Amino acid sequence: MIIEGHGLKRYYQRGVETVKALDGVDIAIKQGEMVSILGPSGSGKTTLINLLSCLDAPTEGTLFVAGKSVAGLSEDQLVEVRRGTLGFVFQQFHLLPTLTVTENVELPLLFLMRKPNPARTGEVLAMVGLGDRAGHRPNELSGGQMQRVAIARALIMDSKILVADEPTGNLDRASGEAIFQLFRKLVKEKGLTIIITTHNTTFGYEADRVITLEDGKIIKEENSWCARRDSNS
């Protein structure tokens, strides 16, 4: 398992009230698996994905990412786990407007102290279908293209895991479908592990496995063909 968590809890204090954003979740994700996390707003999707991607630490529970125990690590230690292991895509693309597509894609290498390799950057851009947009700036791209740049930025580090939090939230249906097709391609061709949160059940069923959350707990976990069947029935 590339990610394995047991009894994961994440509580927040809001005034005198304790918010149980995640309340005892057990999860295991295999290398090369594409997993969708579904659920209504406030169900704990983003909290779970933040824990699995080492952006946040659980209040309780054990969590292993790429073989390392990450529960109880400090923020600086979590960065070390993330570096080169996890790539991120968010609903907001957060591309730097003054940088070209190529420069945006190569940005993480600056922090990893790796020298950019133009051939590798070209390969990644070709993979996401933006080979001809390398010199463009974000304001010259469509929403779908900007999200592809964000995906390329996540891929440039050769991460084993790609985490996507509502990646199609700002896209139209056609662009959203294209992004999910790209994810499938990456899983199939590159053996990438992809974890996605989404509101959109149709897109969610494109994954190998669908986990449904409600009130901070997993209420359903099923393979996608089962999910699709149930959805159609």
Added chain:
Amino acid sequence: MFQFTRFIGLAIKNLRRRMIRTALTISGVALAVAVAVSLGGFMLGYKGAIDKSIEMLGFQVMIMAKGCPYEAATMMLKGGTGLIYLPSDTYDKVKSDPDIESITPIFVGIAQKEGSGIRDEASQEKSFTIISGIDAPSFMTMKPWMKFKGGPGFEGGRWFSAGSKDEVVIGFEAAEYEQRKVGDIFYASITPAGSMTPVRHEFKVVGILERTGTQDDGTVFMPIDTAREYFNRPNQLTILGIKLKEFNQFKMHEFESRWLKLPEVQVVGLQQVKNTLVALVATAQTMIAAVAAIAVIVALIGVINTILMSVYERTGEIGIMKALGARRRDIFELIWLETLVICLLGALLGCLLAMLGTGAVEKAIKSLANLGVNGSIVNITPGVLGYAVLGAVILGFLGGLYPAWRAASMRPVDAIREGAV
């Protein structure tokens, strides 16, 4: 060890995102630096100008009529009105003092140049010139560097013969202003003491002096007896310039004690005058420095504000950068570097502004106050520029600390969430 060069390109591109805001912030720093550089140049230049002016007077001690010694000293250095006079027998009493190496009597008066100068005729305005009545041999002992100008029209320059009544020697600038050459006629209207009516006199120019960079350049010299006669002050003089055989504080004190017993005179050491002039100007400089310091603080607050705004605007991006592997230190360096770039560019622009504006600053200072010196009073040296740039960089380091710390401390989860709003 920080690796600023790694992020320099990114920092500059970040600053270019809000070009006008960045340019305004840089301008604020530039203005503050320009003020600081001009002030530094003025402090340095003024002290140098005072030193030079006093050295070029040629004597260390002045004996003059009682009154404000500094006003009198300033008059000697720069020229001025409100002259008071000594009885001329003071010279006879003092000249035999055993500590004196050389002594020269000087009579200073102000003459009207109405209708005499070419430029005056064109403008139909009155102007004045300083007349210095001197004893040429003893005066030249004090100022051996004074030379006559050569070249076409200036050949054969010489000092007037003692007692001559129609010969003058003109300083470099006065000659240029009046467009006089050796052999020309120079007119001056002198109002004798006790009269209200100026009397026009005609002089022959017998020599034009080389430039000395002192008040002498704007002076018209004539024999002391002639000057006294025309100003109708036959038994008076303005100062006695004295060079002591041995000049130190002790000897100066001794000399001063001996001659202060004369009721009508005061003894003024030029070192003392210099210190007082510098101290007087230092008070003004302190006030200007305070204004400059406020300008620097305001500029620094502007820089911090700009960078903080930029950090808040980029909260989401900072969160993404941290998610993608940026350490706290990386974000700190990046934001700190942006502050430094603003301060450094501001400092360089400020230095350029100060250098280009030296002439204007000098003109403004001279028009506002009589500083008692001729020549350049603003001296912007590489040292002054270096300190200004260094100071701006240090302020940049300090000013960048808080925004950089603030950005570096953001939790990626919170930053991404806030940035998504």
